[in-house]
Structures are given as structure tokens and as C-alpha cells.
Amino acid sequence: xxxxxxxxxxxxxxxxxxxxxxxGAVSTAQAEAELRTLGLALGxxxx
Numbered sequence: 001x002x003x004x005x006x007x008x009x010x011x012x013x014x015x016x017x018x019x020x021x022x023x024g025a026v027s028t029a030q031a032e033a034e035l036r037t038l039g040l041a042l043g044x045x046x047x
Contacts, residue, residue, distance in 0.1 A: 017031060
């Protein structure tokens with residue numbers, strides 16, 4: 001069955017974030033802020 005566009009977008013975004021999360025590349029707080037922004041963009045409500 002085809003992958004929903006949202007699932008593809010999430011997977012792509014997670015891969016991009018993971019690429020950024022090399023040691024010393026970004027802080028945990030920065031990564032969390034990016035994930036929250038991504039969640040808001042997708043209409044979810046991360047806690």
C-alpha cells in the first residue's frame with residue numbers, strides 16, 4: 001500500500017535531524033525545539 005505523504009515527510013525530517021545530530025553538531029535543546037516545530041507544522045501537539 002502507498003506510504004501517506006505525511007509519513008514520508010516525517011521520515012525524511014527525522015533523517016535530516018538525525019544527520020544533524022552528530023556529536024557536537026547541535027544541542028539537545030535545539031533538536032527538541034526543531035522537533036516541536038515539526039510537530040506543530042504537522043498539526044500534532046507534542047508535550
